[in-house]
Amino acid sequence: MTDESTGSVPAGDSTLSMTPEEFRAAGHRLIDWLADYRAGIERLPVKAQVRPGEVADRMPAPPAGAGTIDELVSQLEQVVIPGMTNLQHPANFAYFPANHSLAAILGDLASTGLGGLGISWESNPALTEVEQVVCEWVRELCGLSPEWRGCINDTASTSALTSLICAREKATNYALIGRGVQGHEPPLVVYTTDQAHSSVRKAALLAGFGAEMVRSVETDPQSRMRPDAFRTAVLDDLDAGRQPCAVVLGVGTTGVTAFDPIRPLAEIAREFAIWVHADAAMAGSALLLPEMRHLFDGIELVDVIVWNPHKWMGTALDCSLYYVRDVEHLVRVMSTNPSYLQSVADGQVVQYRDWGLPLGRRFRALKLWFQLHLEGIEAIRARLRRDLDNARWLENEILSAWDRDWHVVSPVTLQTVCVRHEPEGLTVDELDTHTLRWVRSINDGGAAYLTPAVHDGRWMVRVSIGALTTERRHVESLWGLMQKAAREATLALGG
Ligand SMILES: Cc1ncc(COP(=O)(O)O)c(C=O)c1O
Structure with a gap:
């Protein structure tokens, strides 16, 4: 029930499952508990010490009526904490960092608390425009030219799929408006190396390329794609009547953090009109350091750069930056315009639903903004x-x-x-x-x-x-x- 003069919801309204005042009290309790968890994390084992099924077995059923935050906090202690692999622990050296900075967490809380829905600019102008501005800030902080336009996806996996679909549509002159890849000849080829993250192969398969059309280009002793081997693979495919379509560069690979040499590879790709996707999911954070940018030499020549502030930088899952040069192409591939989403602002504003797969968008930019503001x-x-x-x-x-x-x-x-x-x-x-x-x-x-x-x-x-x-x-x-x-x-x- 709302107060008609102010539109505000009075505390204690019995039709709400939780009133704003109850939320305030429970929220304080939970934040206190999380702060204690972070402060005391070093006393916990890093890797969860549970056997399969143990967490599920310990979970109590929810009460029939309303329970309390104190009950939940005690269940977090008893059920969840033993089953947590504590990646925020200072002795965590596993995977790649999956950092959740406390400042970014507050931004994420603000995002969820505001309860916005990003399905069009009109459905939440702030969500769209803050994302645009924050992507611009980060682009500048990374030393990337103003040619790039950015948005935030959930993960690098989604970003790779989006990018390879765009590559496919460029190579087929928008086959999706006709018979799709099913009607396209010759077959399209994607190039990468055996060092690529599993999400790259998955994206290639889901984008319809087929496992036989994914080439693993030879690497040098430092696990980097060899430009001469890339050129040979492209020429071999052309000779065999296939169409080179996309190359995915490992810019800081998952295994040994190898950096494929971007410039020579992108130059070869340009010669043959091949789409270039730079997967810098982990290493992108190093773009923030001017002295490390030599590792990214040639990055301005690629079509898409993906990097995850939710890894090393610490912006809390999920936050994967997706930078493109040709927004028009991206929108042409990804756009939908159902009548219920049309508005008078169309044409003057960015509609992020046309920049990727999902319609509904979270206010992810807030956590990047909070982190940049609160940490510096x-x-x-x-x-x-x-x-x-x-x-x-x-x-x-x-x-x-x-x-x-x-x-x-x-x-x-x-x-x-x-x-x-x-x-x-x-x-x-x-x-x-x-x-x-x-x-x-x-x-x-x-x-x-x-x-x-x-x-x-x-x-x-x-x-x-x-x-x-x-x-x-x-x-x-x-x-x-x-x-x-x-x-x-x-x-x-x-x-
Ligand atoms: C190089 C690289 N690419 C892609 C990914 C997949 O990232 P995400 O979990 O955001 O899909 C990872 C994950 O660690 C990675 O290291």
Whole structure:
């Protein structure tokens, strides 16, 4: 029920499941609890120590009537916390950082609390225009030219799918308005490498290219796409009557943070009118650092850049930036204009529903705005530089370790250090067993969390530094843990 003179909802209205006053009290309680969780996170194990099904078994059914926030907080403690892998923990070195800065969380809360619906400019002008402005701010902070226009998607996976659909439509002169790819000849080819994130292959398959039309271009010893091999693959496909369509560049790959050489690859792509998608999901945060931009040389030549502030920068899932040069093409592929969404503002405003897959849009730009405002870009940059320094420190420790069995598997380009401990005389299988043994002993102990991954056909361990609260002392402790775990695993080999 609303007060007609002010339009406001009075507290205590019995038709509401929760009144604004109850929300205020419960919200304070929850924020206090979350602040305590973050403040005390170091006392928790990093990796969840539960067995499959344990969390589900512990979940109480909701009460028939209204329950209380205190009950829920106690269930968070008892049911959820034991089942949390605490990626905001300073000893989290797994995956890539999935940072949720407290400032960004407040922005996300504001977004949900405001309850806006982004289905057209008119349905929420602020949601659209704040997103436009924030994407412009970030573009400038990254040193990208004004040629780029940006929006925010949920994930890099969605962004890759959107981009490959746009590539397909460019190559087929908008086949979607006719028989689609089913009526198109010759077959279209997508190029990437075996280092590409799984979402790239998934996007190519979902965009209708077909697994046989996804090429894995040869890489150099540093896992980067070789331009000569790319050119050869393109020429081979042309000779065989196929149509090169898109290349997805790994700009900071998931395995070893390899950077495909953008400029020579994009120049070849231009020669053959091939769409270029730059997947900088993780590494895009490094664009914020002028001294790291050499890794992105040639980025202005690509068609789409994707990077996720929700990884290293810390803008809280989900926040994936999607920058394009040719907005007209994007809109032509993605637009829909049902009558109920038409408005007098059409033609003067951005309609973000025409920039991607979903219709309903969250107010994601608020969390980027909050983070930039409350933390400040220089503090964010200082944190990223701290992580780069910590990675270099760990690399040096490993390279100069008295135990010569430690190896850095691939050059450290950013904040991830990929390692193996290789005692002499082991077969490939024994070495894999050894690697998995020492890393699992660390992960299962809960004191730190690392990711084992296969590289060049053998297991290695990724140490991905960059949780918000990871300081040098945490990396030092980790290195101690790694040495101890590897020593114990080596002893177990003898036994
Ligand atoms: C290089 C790269 N691309 C894409 C992705 C997929 O990101 P998302 O979870 O946003 O879909 C990841 C995830 O870590 C990644 O590392």
